[in-house]
Amino acid sequence: MKDIARRAGVSESAVSFALNDRPGVSPATRDRVRRVAEQLGWQPSAAARALSGEGSATVGLVLARPARTLGVESFFLRLVSSVQEVLAERRLGLLFQVVEDVAAECEVYRRWWAEHRVDGLLVVDPRHDDPRPELLDSLGLPAVIIGGLETGPTDTAVDYAAISQLRTDDAGAMASIVDHLHQLGHRRIVHIAGLPELAHTQRRTRSLRTAAAARGLTEVSSVSTDYSDTEGAAATRAVLAWGRPPTAIVYDNDVMAVAGLAVAAERGLAVPGDLAIVAWDDSVLCRSTHPGLTALVRDTSAFGRQAAGALLALLDGGAAVHVLDERPQLAPRGSTLAEPR
Incomplete structure (x- = not known):
């Protein structure tokens, strides 16, 4: 402040008023002080601002x-x-x-x-x-x-x-997925979900049951994971080993959906002929696989x-x-x- 005041030809209090957007100096003085401060490379101290109650930025x-x-x-x-x-x-x-x-x-x-x-x-x-x-x-x-x-x-x-x-x-988005799969003839749908304690995981799981019941679907279920490709692949292998495996799987993110596509390939399953796959979030991954992955698109x-x-x-x-x-x-x-x- 002393350096700025000396160069700008004003008092230190005027520098303080100018740099903190407080009344007490003219617009011309405020501009002159700020130009000098910029020339000297001055930046406000986050620590000082916090201690004075002005926020940490x-x-x-x-x-x-x-x-x-x-x-x-x-x-x-x-x-x-x-x-x-x-x-x-x-x-x-x-x-x-x-x-x-x-x-x-x-x-x-x-x-x-x-x-x-x-x-x-x-x-x-x-x-x-x-x-x-x-x-x-x-x-x-x-x-x-x-x-x-x-x-x-x-x-x-x-x-x-x-x-x-x-x-x-989440409810509307899940209903649109179930609608799409139901219209294609799928009756056994599994939702490979994320962390079970998350509110949106619970909403999606609940919405799946509601949407399925409205369409008379009785063979739907959800399986929790940690969102990783490793657990997504493991969950896919597990549900495909069921006595009546799903004909469609909905994944809670793009990474697990790509992992599920790889598991289908290793098992010799045709996608979508043997197994339909939907990803909750669209990404470049979903658009880069073959076949491309059906996904929910949002900005x-x-x-x-x-x-x-x-x-x-x-x-x-x-x-x-x-x-x-x-x-x-x-x-x-x-x-x-x-x-x-």
Whole structure:
């Protein structure tokens, strides 16, 4: 501040007013001070801002999943990159950490709050009876729950003063998949799902049963995995060994669907003649296989930008909101288009 004041020919208090957008200096003085500060390479200190109550200029994201599963799933890479794109426009940083479980995640939140490390949070993978929203509410940390909360079979949302919720229409998306497979003549459908404790896994599993019952289908089931290609392949081998194996399998992500396609090939099964395959999330993987994989298409980048925008709105003093994102659209490709044998 002394260096800037000396070069700009003003007092140190005028420098403080100018750099912190406070009244007390003229527009011409403010511009002169900022030009000098830029010439000197000055940047605001995040630590000093936090200690003075002005915020850390940082948003937090903690992921409680096995680290080994992250490198193979494209969804989170696209989500995080689009979030960062929005934050960069406001010169906000993204503090990211991977932990083993939700208890460890909660400890990270407490530590970040005590250290003034973040101004707000993006929270992923909501769970049934999730402890995180109440904790964040008690700490007064604004947050956006990506995926939406639920309290039970009624799927009723819970309101928190500074926590917005952004979710997708899992029930509608699953119904569109079951509709597609049913119209093709499939009557035995297996859903190879992700982690069973996640709210969206439970919604998809519940939606599968509901959609199947509405169409008179009795041979449908779900099998949980950790989202990895290894467990996806193992689950595929297991269900194909059943006495009445499925004629169609719905996978909760693209990686498991590609692994399932490989298992079908190793067993000599024709896709889609012997086995139809659907991936929940579309990606370049789904479009690069032969046959191409039928998949749910959604704009993950737009979803991430929407989540970041919702958090910025909270940080700017806006009210918490509940937002239902557009329903993913099913893109039929070669993995389902033929009639089952």
